[in-house]
Amino acid sequence: MSADEERRLARVALTWLAEPGTRVVYRLVERLGPVATLDLLLDGGSPDGWLHSTVAARLAGGDARAVAAEALERADRLGARLVTPDDEEWPAQVADLATLRLPDVTRRVDGETAPPLCFWVRGGWPLGEALDRSVAVVGARAATGYGQHVATELGYGLAERDWTVVSGGAFGIDAAAHRGALNAGGLTVAVLACGLDRPYPMGNAALFDRIADTGLLVSEWPPGAEPLRPRFLIRNRVIAAGTVGTVLVEASARSGATQTARRAVYTNRVAMVVPGPVTSAMSVGAHEFLRDNPKTRLVTGVAHVLEEVGRIGADLAPPARGPQRPADTLDDDARSLLEALPRRGARGVDALATRAGLDVRTAMRKLSLLEELSMVVRRDGGYALAAPVTPKRGSATVTAR
Amino acid sequence: MSADEERRLARVALTWLAEPGTRVVYRLVERLGPVATLDLLLDGGSPDGWLHSTVAARLAGGDARAVAAEALERADRLGARLVTPDDEEWPAQVADLATLRLPDVTRRVDGETAPPLCFWVRGGWPLGEALDRSVAVVGARAATGYGQHVATELGYGLAERDWTVVSGGAFGIDAAAHRGALNAGGLTVAVLACGLDRPYPMGNAALFDRIADTGLLVSEWPPGAEPLRPRFLIRNRVIAAGTVGTVLVEASARSGATQTARRAVYTNRVAMVVPGPVTSAMSVGAHEFLRDNPKTRLVTGVAHVLEEVGRIGADLAPPARGPQRPADTLDDDARSLLEALPRRGARGVDALATRAGLDVRTAMRKLSLLEELSMVVRRDGGYALAAPVTPKRGSATVTAR
Structure with a gap:
């Protein structure tokens, strides 16, 4: 297991040990990183009595790393992926929660x-x-x-x-x-x-x-x-x-x-x-x-x-809806459709579906997605490749790496 | 005509010469009083060109003091009264309008x-x-x-x-x-x-x-x-x-x-x-x-x-709904009903109406008013005088004095 994989596994395990949002866990991860934090908690070293009992109760039900590994496999089968702060697609703005303090907290x-x-x-x-x-x-x-x-x-x-x-x-x-x-x-x-x-x-x-x-x-x-x-x-x-x-x-x-x-x-x-x-x-x-x-x-x-x-x-970057990035995450059907499109000119939906080996309903749905991604355009009663786009081959599906 | 009557007449005449709310007129009245202000305007002495033409246009249609006197007579017949800042019942808070300046005035x-x-x-x-x-x-x-x-x-x-x-x-x-x-x-x-x-x-x-x-x-x-x-x-x-x-x-x-x-x-x-x-x-x-x-x-x-x-x-005086003042303004019907009430005990509405020489509907309406004024109370299926109240004889109707 790579160091990256270990960190990802640790984050999943930590989320299982204590509910998301737990401050003391977040602070430990900030200071020690997820792997050392997980080790600390598994060794019974919680700096907080409440967290200590929460972790102990969880661990009675299973092994944290094994549970996390199973969750990653399950997500993979589901076509879902894990996203962590190490990933480019992590939404940085959620870090603002670190300073969120609601007034009059009773629960x-x-x-x-x-x-x-x-x-x-x-x-x-x-x-x-x-x-x-x-x-x-x-x-x-x-x-x-x-x-x-x-x-x-x-x-x-x-x-x-x-x-x-x-x-x-x-x-x-x-x-x-x-x-x-x-x-x-x-x-x-x-x-x-x-x-x-x-x-x-x-x-x-x-x-x-x-x-x-x-x-x-x-x-x-x-x-x-x-x-x-x-x-x-x-x-x-x-x-x-x-x-x-x-x-x-x-x-x-x-x-x-x-x-x-x-x-x-x-x-x-x-x-x-x-x-x-x-x-x-x-x-x-x-x-x-x-x-x-x-x-x-x-x-x-x-x-x-x-x-x-x-x-x-207005202060944000302009909508970063470029054609390159999304291509990385296209599924097989969408890529088959892109390949079925002529280099020049348009082709009708039925013809595209046949070439791509898809039923018409799926083809239409995927074409609508590709259109939204600015990768195809509607033209002459069918679809055509959007001008400057060179579809880039990424991993077929994005999984929990 | 008393000085007081003259002032009242002048205020009515001024309101006829220029619409209520006119600043320059209000300021003149504040400085000179209503009578001198009226004299000034009638003499063509408006300090403001717009007011000058407004007054001139009005005067072409009649004599200001005569119009005002007629309005007072008409109000009297109508059972309405004129209220001016000289009267006790003047609502002092409207003076705050003197400093009202709306932003972005175009009209x-x-x-x-x-x-x-x-x-x-x-x-x-x-x-x-x-x-x-x-x-x-x-x-x-x-x-x-x-x-x-x-x-x-x-x-x-x-x-x-x-x-x-x-x-x-x-x-x-x-x-x-x-x-x-x-x-x-x-x-x-x-x-x-x-x-x-x-x-x-x-x-x-x-x-x-x-x-x-x-x-x-x-x-x-x-x-x-x-x-x-x-x-x-x-x-x-x-x-x-x-x-x-x-x-x-x-x-x-x-x-x-x-x-x-x-x-x-x-x-x-x-x-x-x-x-x-x-x-x-x-x-x-x-x-x-x-x-x-x-x-x-x-x-x-x-x-x-x-x-x-x-x-x-909470900062205001407690609701000044005492029994004395309103009695000054009671009309004949209400006073007749008060007189029809027994000094002790209650009397039914029908009997009260008969004694007061009123139809039942009028009697009920007036009794409800008297009740609101805390001058009568409902008791034993009828009405009785409210305990401490001695009805005070005021002018029968309040007119434009």
Whole structure:
């Protein structure tokens, strides 16, 4: 096992020993590196009583390195990959979580908001690039028709302007935001609180498939991990810190979605709230959030959101959606289609599907992805290679290296 | 004519010569008093070219003092009275308009926001007392069912807590707020932009009658004055400055109601806005106002409004709703009912109506007013005199003295 592989394995093992976000573990990793931190914890050397018992309890259930190795294999079979700070695609902005301190913390989980040690990712985009120009749209699961309409419009409008729409994959507002982005042919990222092999909720399975197809499914938890209640809260800090801003669409009083917006406020991201009828229970939390957080902006639509995030977006690098990088992550079907395209001129979808050995539905889906990656263009009723692009042969699928 | 009468007449004449709010006139009155100011203007001595032509144009249509005298007579017949800063019931807080300067003024009418020179008032309450603990609830005429529901609830809830509900008597939100207050048996004041003999809009005539019955109809314009378009804007400054705070319920983009809220902001009153669905055109102006005016508070119901105005209310004198003062302004019917009440014990409504020579409906209405004034109490299925009250004989009706 290479030193790199050992470090990756250690990060996975550490995330299994203690939940993501645990401050003391993050600080140890910062100081000692993941391998020495793992050794320390396995030797019973936790500097913290609580962590000591947590680790001991975990270890009673298995060997940390073996569990981690199995998780990596499982991810490989799943077509998912591990992303760590050593990888080029690591989203650097999540490091801001290191200084996040929520006020009035009463639950341990609200205090353990350290940056992630690693991500599991499914989908063709480099994670960091996908999150570079991203906005979170979150809200109530028991959303009203009004809220879902607004979230869909926001998802669509943001995606249309080349912003990645990030949410939690839940019913209601989250799903509506993802769907809006997908309908616009845009990029959407679902940050989950469980293993990528069992995206929760099951009722959104088809949606998760669509997201993985053109966007990303992301989680801090290894394959097999259950969507335990506190994990949603732990996950929320990633949605908040991974994006430029968070839009809260509907939230009942004391809703979990307001916790994401709260984490956005305290990591100095733009927190935005869509108001609603004061007669709607599903807007109570949204209005309270606006009243309680003076820096929060009231937004009524995509124009307002763009106004807010655009200000920050202007300071960012221009959307790094170049043709080279994504090619590294294309799957076999997409590459077959690229090879089936004529060097000059266009070819119809049916002909392309036949040449690539694919059914027409798959071919269309992949062509739409390639089109979004600016690798192909629609022309003369078919598709053609985009002018300056030389498809680059990368690894067929990106796995947990 | 007494000096006092001469001053009153001069104020009426000045309001006829130039629209209320005209700064140069207000400043002259402050310096020279109303009589000398009137003399100056009648002699063609306006210090301002624009005022000079305005006055000249007016004078072509009549004699200022004669017009004013006629207005006073007309008000007398109408059961309305003139209130000036010389009167005890003058609402002192409108003087804050002297320092109101709206930013980005392009129309003359937005710059002419000086305090009123006088008010015409119809109804039994002393104007100043009625406005002491008052909140304005204003909004769109083309209100939605949602907005009207919210405005009614606000009017009701504020009245129930002994706050006077002030609005402009218009269709939609204004009417809903007045009605809510009336339904709670509370005090409501309609500030009009025309003569009290022709309250506008006519469609609200029954509402205006109800308001005059237990609350107040107020205007800066003499009887006969038409509801000209700019007058609504001029009127709005009185709603804003006469109250502790203004709640904007629904407003389309560039609605007049937002102008009242704007005047509240710039006279350091509490400006409050009720949000609504972002999909509703009738909330666009409300949301824009919230976005553009950082000091404005989002409120979702009467509890939030009370929280805002209560803060100021706490600094005010306790609600001066004592039993003595209102008795001065009771009409004949109410006094007859008081006389019909037994010195000890209670008497039923029918018996009271018969003794007072009134029909039952009138008797009930007046008894409800007396009850609100703490002069009678409901007891044993009828009404009784409230314990410590000795009804005091004042002038039968309050007229333009």
